[in-house]
Amino acid sequence: MAGIGIDFGTTNSVVSQFAGGRTDVLAIDEPPASWATLGFDRVLPTVFGRGNADEPIFGWAAKQRPGSLAAVKRLLRAEEVADVDGVEYVVEEIATMIFGHLKRASAGQGVAFDQAVVTIPANSRGIARHRTKLAAGMAGVQVKALINEPTAAAMAYSMNAAAEETLMVVDWGGGTLDVTVLRNIEGVFMEQASKGIQQLGGLDFDTALSRLVLDTVADASHWSAGDRAGFRLDIERAKIMLSQVEQVSIPIPGGEYRQVTRVMFEKAVRQQIERVREPIEQCLSDLGFQNSDIDALVLVGGTCKVPAVRNFVSELLDRGPAAGVDPMTAVAEGAAVASAILSGDLDDRDFFVSTEHALGTVSLDPSSGLVFSQLIPRNHKLPARVTETFFPVVDHQEAVMVKVMEGDPAKPLDDQDNVVLKEWEISLPEPQPMGEISLDLTYSYDVDGILHVGAEDSLGNELLNDVVSFGASVDRRKLAAIAKRSADALDSGKLAEPEPRAASSLDPAVQKNVSELQSKVMPFIDDAEAAEVRAAIDRAKESGHDAGDTLGGFARKYSYLL
Known part of the structure; x- marks a missing residue:
């Protein structure tokens, strides 16, 4: 049986198998031609939406549709529900359907499985780890192990590398930044130190580029939902293209264009790029290491494809990044290797992980x-x-x-x-x-x-025997119902009505703003701004309506994210 690895990513998810002594990444979605050439031919956008007939849609079909939900992985940290085209769903239910779709899409490529190794950011909190494992399990995927994404990337790199070396992995994807130092001794991977930032990645680069362009637009608040969805896609594609060319032309709803150069983009995201310094220096300090103690630098995650990121990290460590690593798929490939190790199909390697907090x-x-x-x-x-x-x-x-x-x-x-x-x-x-x-x-x-x-x-009295935890919003009595609803939706192609929730005391328009700000804005803005929005939401819930105007202002300010 093949070893299966799943990289459940913030922006994209990847499934890989290890069989016959090699890893293969499955083509589980079909991107538009203009995206396939940018390295998206073997990944599935981690996006969930409702189709015209209330059917569940995923990946590119959802990403190109207004009202769909992206960055589900960020919501697993704390959010209870998420707004999908005006309908609220429990976050665990959405994640369960995404895992179920990954499983079924893989079966469509001739690779059926019911167990896998699933990756998680090294700096991920305990509750997000459990909710990820829970969702996979409810989708019929037994999680053999949750392993840290940098460890998986190191395992993928080291399949064709030196037998003994110290690696630093900078894993910077769509939502999180992780820096991990590992020791590889004849195929045994041991985490030495890890430090990261929970909310910093390509999504935040997209936001910075959006603001750069929107500063030149007179009024974007009148854009339709379709306009906003198209603009977000154009922004993301422009960001990716600027890693290959010096200038791009970004279409603006209404027929205009804006020219953005790589220099302009790099200036807009310079502050985010420089934040990688702290976790790198912390890992070196924890171990008492100098730059010369690192034998290889492995860069993975889409954000590490940005030239300014690669240059900044290389200058910090006085060495260039290792070759032979696909930043988009390395994490899933390493997870497949770990799966093969755990099943005994690969008996000359092993791995050990450590706590980040x-x-x-x-x-x-x-x-x-x-x-x-x-x-x-x-x-x-x-x-x-x-x-x-x-x-x-x-x-x-x-x-x-x-x-x-x-x-x-x-x-x-x-x-x-x-x-x-x-x-x-x-x-x-x-x-x-x-x-x-x-x-x-x-x-x-x-x-x-x-x-x-x-x-x-x-x-001698046993006082407590429990686990942490069963999710932020779901008690274990509801898990079977969520699993059944998710499976039925995938089987029938029809989304069930979500479970009724306690009626809100807020005006419906204010409640709509609350729901959208929580699921579509707060995961994409920095911590300080998110704290302002959260405080306004708390005031609205306490007063019933007094903060409605403030929430409306936030909705208008971040309308390009809605």
């Missing part, structure tokens, strides 16, 4: 108050199993709150890098005086990317 809990320090108590540190090899002992803070305490923290314990507890993945209030069945009872908290983290949490008191 520290994992711990919140505890009370007598001298400094609530603190991030670390259990599994950053860059810890997986699988990992750690137990720490904690004590109640008052006599005869009857309950404790267990919070799973992910982030950086060196930063303040309320820092934006520190997030609570899940929390439980658990009862202590036999309260005791302080010092006479303790609590053992155990974190078990495997290569499947799922954190198991257990707690037991010193009297």
Whole structure:
């Protein structure tokens, strides 16, 4: 049986198989001719939409249709629902249908499978990892392992490289930036250090280029949905073309054109490009490395095809990028290699992954108050199993709150890098005086990317046995219904009406703005701007309508994204 690897990407997804000693990337979609020549002949845009007859559509069919949803992967970090052509769907349901389509499109190419290795950004949070695995499973794809995208890329590169070397992989795709240092010793891949930025990629370059052009347009708010969809496609294609030519002509709805040079584009995205410096230098610092300690630089992801990116990273590390790597497909190819390793079809190689964020809990320090108590540190090899002992803070305490923290314990507890993945209030069945009872908290983290949490008191009572987590918006009782709805939609070619949700107290027009801003704007703008939009949404929900004008203003400001 072939080893199957799936790169579930922010902008594009790729399926690859390892068989007969080699990897092959499956042609699972058919792009327009003008895009096929740009390297998109073996990828499927990770876009979901509703067709004219309410059928589910994917890839290029959806990408070229107004109202479709892109960047589903970014929504897995926190969003609960997403707007698709005016209809709200649970994010897990959309992701499940996309995985189901990848499986069926592959079968149409003669490659049937029910298990695969799926890749995930190295800096991805625990909840996004679990929601990805959950969606794949509900689509009938058993996830053999979730592996970090840079590790997969290194494995693809090293199939034809030196037997022993230290690699730095810069994986910069449509939505995320990851930098990982790995050691390859005779086919065994070991992550040494990893650092990344969760929301920075080609989508943000598209936004910068859009703004550059829109600054020359008198009023884009009157554009139709079709105009906006066409403009976004033209912007993305122009960005890609500027990696090959010095100047492009971008059509504007209404018949006009704008000339953009590579120099203009590079100036518009210079600030984003320079942000790659921090994770590169952090990885080197974590390991005490100099540039000379890196034997090979591997650049993957569509953003790494931008000449200014390649030049900037090469100058930082005093070396050029390795040859023989397809930035668009390397991650899926490496995942297929990992799948073959796990199934025993490739027995002369192995891999080990590590954590990109520290994992711990919140505890009370007598001298400094609530603190991030670390259990599994950053860059810890997986699988990992750690137990720490904690004590109640008052006599005869009857309950404790267990919070799973992910982030950086060196930063303040309320820092934006520190997030609570899940929390439980658990009862202590036999309260005791302080010092006479303790609590053992155990974190078990495997290569499947799922954190198991257990707690037991010193009297032998099991207090907690759970995982992190079942999604931001879906409890496990609803998973079977989501899986069935998704399969039925793919089988019948007809989307079911989404599950009724609690009625909103907001005016319908305001609720529409909220839904569209959450799913189609916030994933594509920088953190500071997204925080402004989120604050306005929170005010609208609290007041019912007072913030409606503000939300309308944001909708007009970012109309080119809607």
